[in-house]
Amino acid sequence: MWSALACGSNDKLPCAWGAAKVMLAFSRLPVERRTPLVQRAIQQGVDFLFSVDPATASYPSGYSAKPSGNWWKFGFPVFYVSDLLQIVEALVA
Numbered sequence: 001m002w003s004a005l006a007c008g009s010n011d012k013l014p015c016a017w018g019a020a021k022v023m024l025a026f027s028r029l030p031v032e033r034r035t036p037l038v039q040r041a042i043q044q045g046v047d048f049l050f051s052v053d054p055a056t057a058s059y060p061s062g063y064s065a066k067p068s069g070n071w072w073k074f075g076f077p078v079f080y081v082s083d084l085l086q087i088v089e090a091l092v093a
Helices: 016-027 036-049 084-092
Strands: none
Touching (some): 016 084, 036 084
16 A cells, blocks of 8 residues: 555665655645645555554664664754654644
8 A cells, every 4th residue: 555655775665754755745735736646645645654653663664673763863954864853744734
């Protein structure tokens, strides 16, 4: 179901870092310009990001048995990684 979020850097598993970035991009699109396809993509992103407790960051991590410590290293800018604050920002937006 999450194949659109698959990432080669995550052993082809869904990437929560990438999902956060995509959700942030969608949040900047005015609501009246969101097509049904975009609305479905947003819902899938929300579903994925809430498929685990975001506080645990236990999203798929293909090359590691545990979540990346970067989830709890709050900073700016976060570049290609994300942190829990960026997940919150994406979901609120």
